[in-house]
Amino acid sequence: MRNIHLPVWLGARALPRPATFVALFTLAVLPRTLLITVLPLEALTFLGSAQKVSVLYLCVSLVGLCGSLSIPWLVHRLRRRWVFSLGALSMASAALLFTFQVFPAFVAGMVFHVFAVASLEISLNLYLMDHVPRRELNRFEPLRVFFAGSAFTLGPWLGVYVRSHLDHGAPFALTALAALVLFGYFWFLRLTENPVVAPMKRLPPKPLVYLPRFFGQPRLRLAWVLAVGRSAWWSMFFIYAPIYAVTSGLGEVAGGAIVSAGSACVFLAPLWGRLGRRFGMRRLLVGGYVAGGLTTMAVAAIAGAPWLGAAALLLAAFATGSIDGAGNLPFLRAVHPLERPEMTTVFATYRDAAQLAPPGVFSVLLRFFELPAVFAAGGAALLVLSYYARFIPRRL
Secondary structure (H helix, E strand, C coil), X not given: CHHHHHHHHHHHHCXXXXXXXXXXXXXXXXXXXXXXXXXXXXXXXXXXXHHHHHHHHHHHHHHHHHHXXXXXXXXXXXXXXXXXXXXXXXXXXHHHHHCCCCHHHHHHHHHHHHHHHHHHHHHHHHHHHHHCCHHHHHHXXXXXXXHHHHHHHHHHXXXXXXXXXXXXXXXXXXXXXXXXXXXXXXXXXXXXXXCCCCCCXXXXXXXXXXXXXXXXXHHHHHHHHHHHHHHHHHHHHHHHHHHHHHHCCCCHHHHHHHHHHHHHHHHHHHHXXXXXXXXXXXXXXXXXXXXXXXXXXXXHHCXXXXXXXXXXXXXXXXXXXXXXXXXXXXXXXXXXXXXXXXXXXXXXXXXXXXXXXXXXXXXXXXXXXXXXXXXXXXXXXXXXXXXXXXXXXXXX
16 A cells, blocks of 8 residues: 555655745755854954955855856756755855865855855745746745744854854854755755746856846836845845944854844744735835834944944844845746746846945945944935835735
């Protein structure tokens, strides 16, 4: 009897459901979050100042942007499953490089890390759009953010805690293990590609061809700009909140706790998603950008009192977290099915742009001003984006 039911079980395993992608997104986020607070603190140890850390992140993000734009070629040559696998193994390789505790290996590890994040995100989004119907995306996206939030809540604190209390290399070992678990679970699922949506015989267009095509579409351009703003704020939070904790005397573990507690705000994503469906995603995003901007600017005003500054950071994370209720829905609803691989690749550069913009701007600011200027500039940027959020279609 078991032999009779085994093929049926194997067939059922190969049928991806929305819950499958929720689990995959969560597992893909976990190894990243374990290092999200550790890496800026490691960089601060090597370089000694927040301004130099900003320059390092800027350079690594430039390399990561080039890697992201090469992924369509990799998808064409290797297929999605191998690009996903390469991303998971690159994450594990980055963790190994970090254990050497020398600056050249650290820089190389950051490059591997950025490439891994891009590979995983792009390939996962392509699988997602192949297998989750468009009508279900409104419900899926808040759930994805909600469950990925569990990794963002645990990872930043856990990485710093084991680094401080167990061993310097402990967070890197945990990251490598999580990446290998992701790799094994992905191959266990045996995900397939949709040959109608993503025909592999078609040559991937060159970046200079599909970049103008993407930014020539107003809805895609708006979705990208808003995603850059949302992701840039979190990049600022993940890099400079732990640096603020250390430089203000709160300590490394407190910095990890601030990042974890702020990240826990994404657990409200389903609530924000329901409010968005009821009152409109446009109203949700406009309100989120305004509230996030004002509270982030408040951090700069009271940064001289460390615990008050930490509390203001958490309040800003709560306000900005409302933006995650919509997630990437403006893009997912706007992209044409036959352009998904190319347009997804371009859209995914919002993450690279969000990693480029904060350290690029802040490396200049920090040459003339103290660390609170970072939060003042970040809040002002969200207020500007609240204006552009007004152009989101009403029916979204």
